[in-house]
Amino acid sequence: SAVISQKPSRDICQRGTSLTIQCQVDSQVTMMFWYRQQPGQSLTLIATANQGSEATYESGFVIDKFPISRPNLTFSTLTVSNMSPEDSSIYLCSVASGTGGTYEQYFGPGTRLTVT
Amino acid sequence: AQSVAQPEDQVNVAEGNPLTVKCTYSVSGNPYLFWYVQYPNRGLQFLLKYITGDNLVKGSYGFEAEFNKSQTSFHLKKPSALVSDSALYFCAVRDGALSNTGKLIFGQGTTLQVKP
Numbered sequence: 001s002a003v004i005s006q007k008p009s010r011d012i013c014q015r016g017t018s019l020t021i022q023c024q025v026d027s028q029v030t031m032m033f034w035y036r037q038q039p040g041q042s043l044t045l046i047a048t049a050n051q052g053s054e055a056t057y058e059s060g061f062v063i064d065k066f067p068i069s070r071p072n073l074t075f076s077t078l079t080v081s082n083m084s085p086e087d088s089s090i091y092l093c094s095v096a097s098g099t100g101g102t103y104e105q106y107f108g109p110g111t112r113l114t115v116t
Numbered sequence: 117a118q119s120v121a122q123p124e125d126q127v128n129v130a131e132g133n134p135l136t137v138k139c140t141y142s143v144s145g146n147p148y149l150f151w152y153v154q155y156p157n158r159g160l161q162f163l164l165k166y167i168t169g170d171n172l173v174k175g176s177y178g179f180e181a182e183f184n185k186s187q188t189s190f191h192l193k194k195p196s197a198l199v200s201d202s203a204l205y206f207c208a209v210r211d212g213a214l215s216n217t218g219k220l221i222f223g224q225g226t227t228l229q230v231k232p
Contacts, residue, residue, distance in 0.1 A: 045220070101212060
């Protein structure tokens with residue numbers, strides 16, 4: 001399985017500011033995903049970020065609010081822009097491991113964001 | 117549309133007793149089913165998956181899950197619970213008919229509490 005690290009592990013930010021979260025993988029992966037886990041809730045997919053193409057956003061998430069970069073096969077960033085307290089969540093990076101459509105996903109440790 | 121239901125918010129078992137965490141799913145095509153565990157302040161850890169074949173799937177830490185197509189269920193089981201199994205468990209499904217474009221959809225999670 002891939003080893004995934006995220007930076008920062010946690011942060012406290014003021015409303016109106018932006019935070020960029022980094023995701024680093026120890027092997028080359030094609031498919032990467034960004035999820036949000038609001039307090040006491042399940043995981044919600046924000047976007048799929050495949051290297052060499054624009055990120056695909058899920059309903060309710062837009063590029064202006066959550067811009068994503070995917071410069072190579074081992075790295076991605078998610079920016080949370082113009083933050084409000086409603087953005088307080090854990091943000092998780094995930095990668096697909098395996099061939100074809102039978103892959104499983106592995107997750108990073110998450111970034112715990114608190115917006116004040 | 118895909119969906120996953122975990123009917124129990126919390127499951128309490130005594131150490132040494134068998135445990136079951138329930139999951140039912142709905143998907144249009146072939147169900148690819150997964151279980152993940154989340155320990156406090158940690159990311160999700162992959163436990164096991166069902167793609168095809170034997171309905172009983174074995175995974176990490178002594179966990180197993182049984183796929184039941186007629187009941188559209190994928191319950192997680194362990195013959196003898198440990199206090200260290202106490203954590204938040206997520207069931208997830210992906211539509212296998214969509215191959216690489218399918219999204220992983222998570223249930224709401226079930227907190228497992230194992231008491232000594």
